[in-house]
Every structure is written in structure tokens, then in C-alpha cells.
Amino acid sequence: MTVEIINTGSELMLGRVLNTHAQWLGRRLGDLGYNLVRQVAVPDTGRSIQDAVREALGRVQVIIVTGGLGPTSDDLTRQLIAELLGKKLLTDDRVLREIEEFFAVRKRPMPPSNAVQALAPEGAIVLYNPNGTAPGLAMEVNPNPFGSAPAWIFMLPGPPRELHPMFKDQVVPLLKAKCPPGADVVCETWRSTGLGESALAERLEPKLAAYVALGADLGYCAHYGAVDVRIIARGETAAEIVRSAGAIIEAELGASIFGRNDDTLESVVVRELTERHKTLALAESCTGGVISHRITNVSGASVPFLGGFVTYSNEAKQKFLGVQAETLAQHGAVSEPTAREMAEGARRAMGADYAIAVTGVAGPTGGTEAKPIGTVFIALATVDGTKVIRMLNRWDREAFKAVTGNQALELLRRAVLGIA
């Protein structure tokens, strides 16, 4: 069962907003066994949306269109698709009542423009929206004037907090009932750090050639110092092929694999700390709180995570972490001794089993010849002592934070798991 996603919105074309729908929907469709074959983004002008839907109707069996269902003048998706398919738009009384209630509950007057959201193409199934005013729509295109087989079109509202529950609660049951996924698809991803993409491929490819010959897809994806290895297989033997290939990947890469599929370094660290009844404190300088942010994105993080410090100033490093004035004077804030004292100070202050500290030069200014931009010291304090590593992460600010965060979390993961 092939699927295409069409994201509408001129803000996407202008790069004013990041398209997170493609990833979010892609992940869920893949896990359900659907085959996403294309994702398209177009401006919210008439011709572009209709062109994209017409082309998709000639290509796939399921089309998911996002955005353009709201009350403003650039929200034209439902009108344009109804026009393309020659369907009248009719007011749905329940939707109109719900929109009126949405505003009544919030004690705000309903702007009259909102009534357009109660329109639905004739024959469409309305997907009610408990989290906003714009309902979604599902419609079968049968006969399909632009393709050789009938198709389904799902139109979903743009805001993620409206789209996500609507997809999970209403689209998935409809999809399974009306367009069940075809052959079994099994996809599994192994997540590693510490090895380059090509070195990793050189090691794996000879050993996995037999599975590729059987039709398995082998893929790689590198991001911020981590490399994913992905195996996809189809048909009756899919699960067995992925299981066997996975055993080879695990044997070959060993402790460089930190998890599978939805695992992240932070989710693994939180899980392993929790299982061992161990606690964590953080002291961040140049990473500015991103490690704390990532740790607390994990549900249940409050069990092992006691808290963190973001100590940008030298005064804060001294006052809260007990870094010595002489250490700062002699070695500087970006140094092995300062990182060590920060980690030991955070561990002591919070009474934690483990503490991670990071101090470095994120750039774009502040580098010296001895400590160029990108220089970072990462310290891990434990009951057994303190270890400090020095890295050079010479990328832009965002990438610097992401890579440094991965290195710090990997240092912690290896310590918690007792990996040399």
C-alpha cells in the first residue's frame, strides 16, 4: 500500500518553518507497514496544491495532505481539492456547533471566518478535532479520474498538536479498515556512535551481502557523531531476515551500538540509571542546558536526574560548583582542571552518583591558538574518580551543542554500563 504526503504552506517554501510532519508521519506509516514513496511540499496557492494532488492520484493509493484547513485567507486546501474532484462543499452542522463551542469554552467571540472550517466535500468523512477548530477530512476517490485505481485522500490540520492526535485516533483506524497495508514490512535500525559511516559500512557490507542478495535494504544515516544502520525486509521471511542480519550487526559493532529504533542516547542513559537506582547531576557551560533539555525530554527522567547547573559566568562556576579561583586563573574556564572541578562540584552539590560537566568554546568568537573554537572538555565524576576527555567540535553553534551533547551522553552511558 503506497502513500504520498503533501505538505502545503508557503511558509515551508520560504523556510520560515521547519517541516516536522514529514518525519512524524513517515515514522508512523513505516511502523504500520505502509510504504511512503514520496513527500512533497508546495506553496498554498491554487495551482500548486491541485497539481500535487493530481500527480499523487496517478501514483499512490493513499494521499495525506497537511495544512490549509484553517480560517484564514491562505487556507484553501479543502476548497481546492473539492474543486479538483468536482465535489460540492456542504456545511457540517456538528462541526459548526463544535467550533462555536470551542470559542464559548474559551470565552472568546467566534470570528465569522471560522465558519468556513465547517465545510466538507460531499461524501467526505469528517475527522473531528478536539484540539482546535479545523476538522480533518477523509474521502475516497472512486472512480479516480487521474489514476488507474481508487485512492483515499486524508486532509489534516497543520498544527502538530492537532494533527498528531487526529492521526493516531482517527486516521490510523480508518487506514487499517479502508486501505490495509499489504505484505509484511519489517524495518529495524541499530544506532551507533564512535565509528565513521564509511568505516562502519566497510565492516558490515561483506558480512551482510547475503541478506542484500535476498532483497533486504541496507541503509546508513549519520548525524552529529552517531551513525544509524537500517535493515528493511519484505514478505513472509522479513522478520527472520532482519533478525539474522541484526545479530551480525550487533556482533560486529559491539558496544558502539547504544540502542535500536526509537532509542536515543538520553533515553538509554535515563533507563540504565533508573534500573541501577543511580542518580545524575549536570554542570553545563558551553552547551547551555541542551544536555539537561535532552535528559528531561525522556518521560521518567525525574527519577535519576536530580538537577543541573548552567554556569556561564566564572562566578557561578565558583559559587555553585566550588571551582577554585586559582584553577580559573591558572588554566582558564576552558580547561581540563576546570571541567574536572565542575563535575566533582556538581556531583557533591547535588549528592549524585554521576555528574557530567562540559566547558568549551562554542564560537563564533573566543578561540585562541592553544584552544581554538570548537575545543571542549567533558568531565565525568563518579564514585571511582573523574575522567576528562578533550574534543574538537568545530561546527556551528547548533551542531556544536548536538555533537558535544552526544559525546557527553556516550561517556556517561559507557560508565554506567561498565564498558571500557
Next chain:
Amino acid sequence: MTVEIINTGSELMLGRVLNTHAQWLGRRLGDLGYNLVRQVAVPDTGRSIQDAVREALGRVQVIIVTGGLGPTSDDLTRQLIAELLGKKLLTDDRVLREIEEFFAVRKRPMPPSNAVQALAPEGAIVLYNPNGTAPGLAMEVNPNPFGSAPAWIFMLPGPPRELHPMFKDQVVPLLKAKCPPGADVVCETWRSTGLGESALAERLEPKLAAYVALGADLGYCAHYGAVDVRIIARGETAAEIVRSAGAIIEAELGASIFGRNDDTLESVVVRELTERHKTLALAESCTGGVISHRITNVSGASVPFLGGFVTYSNEAKQKFLGVQAETLAQHGAVSEPTAREMAEGARRAMGADYAIAVTGVAGPTGGTEAKPIGTVFIALATVDGTKVIRMLNRWDREAFKAVTGNQALELLRRAVLGIA
């Protein structure tokens, strides 16, 4: 001059990675005056990439393809495009030497698979890659077998830290020389918070109707409690139209507008604090460091930002922020008095002019009838006293953090600017 972006990679289809290229390139192309008319993502299989390029050649004058230039078995972009256009692949000696040097500098053996990256279609311009092993390629398609006019294809490596500098340093000059943008395009975005999208549109649309009649595009985009209003105009009068429409938007929305274009709440706050020589401290509980992370994403944040606390445990709230045990016992960690004491404690501990504190129930567990999931108290302590607001942000963990962060930063912005 019309442009299409083609992002290749099965990991995009499977939702294993977030596509940030579309936004990054879209923003820059728009600012340069190019008209991005479509973005497409396809799996890295032969048929899909060739189909997408063939269709784009029938539609636009500039095609930017990302990904699939690396050394592994799923990197097929250059081979597939050469095949589609009937071009031979030839080894570029300079690239081969550079790849060998890349590994020599890092004291790692060069895996032989890397040599494929030195291949270029005959006639292509090689874009050298100082940040990785895969060079980019630029080629004119003239005659264009799939369209009515010649076109240019740019192939760029997938990793952002390789693609970004290659685009800025090599693609932009080539684009300007070979495919200069046509008519003037002026695009401006005003960023607001505190008003709903439809309420905002109801206020603006009657006043901006004259500019829309003159051909200006008016667009809206809502994210996490902030709404962007965008005006695009083309032609000789574009700048004047955008300036006049902007004056109306500013008069109508007033202090709800926090910035324009690339401004973010955090960049505005950092700028305004810096100009006034004021300092900031943070105390985050349920937001887990995301406000600190956002503030420190701003270059120059170290001037006003002294530091932050992420106090997940009650003990940390007492020890570092001086929250009273009785306050926690009587009112709970999620309460107006606790938020107030956290902000005042952070301000005192860091010696800051302003301190923001956040405590709430992010969920998915922990809600009560009196304080349901999503309840959050945001406190702002200043020299003039402390203000606490209570909000209900009932969304998933990620959205909760984003919305709460916006509310906290907006509270601070209004205080710093003296807006009632």
C-alpha cells in the same frame, strides 16, 4: 527564476531523520530572490531519484538535490543522474587527492569505497568539500531532454555541516552568475505572540485588502503560541508595498509583535537585556533546561545570561534557590508560592537583575484535579517585585516545553521593555 529541492534518502521516508535541508535552503533561496516552487523527498532507490529529477526538469530552471553522494552502497545520486542524462562518470584527480588527504590528516586509513566520491559526470563543475569527503556537483542541462528550457542541477552532500558552507561559499556565487534571480521579491515576516491566528487575521485582513488587491501575498503561520504574519510582494513596487503593509501590521498589533524575520523571542530578549546592561538568571523545573538552551543558542548570550538552575528535585529547589520546606509542604512544588520563591532565589543566588522560574506538570503523569497535567506557574522576579502567571499547556512533552518557554520569554520581554 524557479527552483525545486529534491531531498534523497530512505531514512527521510521512514521518518528516521528530520529533514532540515528544506527549511535551511528555502530560507536562503527566498532571501536571494529565488522562487522555490516545490520540495520533494524520495527514497534513495534508482527509479525514485530519476523520476523526481526528470519531473523537475520539466518544471523549473534550478534543481537542488541533497544526499546520496557518500561512499556507501545506498549513495547513488551522482550515478543515477549521470545515467538519466546519458553522461559518463570520470574520476576527478583533485578530488581523489583531497579525499586521501582527508583521511591522512585524521590518521585513518582510507576505506577504498571512498574513491567513488571522486567520480563526476562529464562536463560537471566539482564543488570541493573542505568539511567532508563527498564533493558536490553542478551541471548545466542544455539541451534539456525533459523540459522546454535549459536547467541547472546542483548536487550537495547530505550532512548539514558539509552542505551549509558549500551552499554559501560555492553554490550561491554560481547561482548568481549562471541563473540570476528575476524580478525583485520582497518578503517580510512579523512575529507576534498572545493573539490567536484567526483573531489576528480578522483584524488585519480588512486593512490589508488593498495591498492584496495589488498582488501582495498575505500569509499566517502559528506555532506554539506565536503567530507569524507574512507579506510577499514582487516587482518594482515590492519594497514600497511591503513597507506600507508592514506599517499597518505594526500599528494594529502593537506590542504583540516581538520581532521580524529571523528574530526569536530569545534573540530579542538577549538583545534588549544587553542594550540595557541587565542580567538574567533562570530556574527551571518542568521545562528541564529548554529556556536556558534557547537563550544560549543566541550568539552573545553570555553577556546578559549569568546562568541557570535545573531543579528537578525538591531538595535542589531548597538548597540552591532557598525555597522553604514549609512552602513545598503546604502548597506543593507546582504552586504560585514555590514559583515565586524559585525566581526570587535564582535572582538572589546569581545576583541578576531578572530571574525567570518555571514549575509545572509536564505530564504524561502527575496531574491532580486541582492541578491537571499542563498546569504551569511562571514567575518573574525583578528589582520591583515578583509576578507569577498560571497557564494550562495541555500538550505533549515537547510542545509543553516549547509553549511554556515562549510564555516565559514573553513575560520577560514585556518586563524588560516596560510593556504593561
